[in-house]
Amino acid sequence: MKIRGIKNVDFEKKDVLLRVDYNVPIENGKILDNRRIVETLPTLNHLLERNAKVILLSHLGRPKGYDKNFSLLPVKDELQRLIKREIFFVDDFKKEGVREKIRSLPYPALIMFENVRFNKEEKEGESSYVEKLSSFGQIYVNDAFAVSHRKEVTTFHLPEKIKDRYAGFLLFKEIENLSKLCENPQKPYVFIVGGAKVSTKLPVIENLLNYASTIIIGGALSFTFLKSQRFNVGNSIVEDDMIDECKKIFKKANEKLVNILLPLDFVVAKDKNGQGIRNERRDNFSPDDIGFDIGSLSIEIFKSAIKGSKTIVWNGPMGLFEIPHFQNGTLQIGKTIAEETRNDAFTVAGGGDSLLAIDKLGLEDSFSFISTGGGAMLEFLSGIELPGIKILKEEG
Ligand code: ADP
Ligand code: MG
Secondary structure: OOOOEOOOOOOOOOEEEEEOOOOOOEEOOEEOOOHHHHOOHHHHHHHHHOOOEEEEEOOOOOOOOOOHHHOOHHHHHHHHHHHOOOOEEEOOOOOOOHHHHHHHOOOOEEEEEOOHHHOOHHHHOOHHHHHHHHOOOOEEEEOOHHHOOOOOHHHHHHHHHOOOEEEOHHHHHHHHHHHOOOOOOOOOEEEEEOOOOHHHHHHHHHHHOOOOOEEEEOOOHHHHHHHHOOOOOOOOOOOHHHHHHHHHHHHHHHHOOOEEEOOOEEEEEOOOOOOOOEEEEOOOOOOOOEEEEEOHHHHHHHHHHHOOOOEEEEEOOOOOOOOHHHOHHHHHHHHHHHHHHHOOOEEEEEOHHHHHHHHHOOOOOOOOEEOOOOHHHHHHHOOOOOHHHHHHHOOO
């Protein structure tokens, strides 16, 4: 069964529970990046234009019970500014009188419930909580791709209960674009992976071995792969318990005739401050050298592997891009993908830190699609069916 979208649904005077992911970075009450809020506007406007009462459900951070530092109030203010409409904020939907107050609002209306994770039942799926929450609406819509890999009340148990359930425009867009990466993708197909933790990337690498022609591995990740090939990587970040897994990836790549490219050289230094910084071949590391970025030769090799591709996926920075003297690899690879986007390749980027890098380096408009999901995108590309998406597919 296919996922149902919201385009042709009758929302006239309906109360809609809309799960969004407004888990945005906030510092001193200021929102640093409002992309996740902006991306839900099409769904919100659609529902309001069709005269619905919309109840927004979101989490923010990982609070253990009530914690005012994780309040959604700054998000409410930002959304109010963007949508130019008053939002009725509910700090605790279990309080007396809330239902009556919501009922008294005329259609259409926009309501926001406080951080769903202030309720410990959100994680546990406790049934009286599901019952209570579900009584606030007749229709459920999920527009929160970035949290769809979590099996929680507002992503899973709530739509399990409300059979009238749909995917919002943002969720639909994510599924549509990411599916193209693992359903008959156009070749040549390059997957560029970087970042820090091998264990979080292995399942994606393993699954995309089934589709990609070339996998480029950069970032701190590459040192565990290189060590598994007996290179001496000095003091660079290595996950020793992942070495056997890396060997398995090479074996599988051989069987599937997928080309795995590792950096040939690095920008190395003795520490993050750049003490003793130089470009070094991968077979010439001193014991106290740390690789912080891919080197100039690697950039050239990776560029030529990317050029001419029809499908390109990028997750994870090529180096410690937060520090200016280690950001060149990430910048050059990003620019090369941007060029291929202009040459009609289908290009996708995603990942929490990758998005930060993309913003910092001014590459926001360089891709066919930028996913709003970090962990959710990785799980999707690992071939796992996300619980929040799966439940929308089931017959009501
Ligand atoms: P994403 O969130 O996009 O999936 P990750 O969380 O896997 O990315 O990793 C991003 C982090 O990896 C960044 O903070 C970056 O500085 C770090 N990183 C990448 N390469 C290196 C390196 N060679 N040495 C140290 N840190 C690195
Ligand atoms: Mg990350």
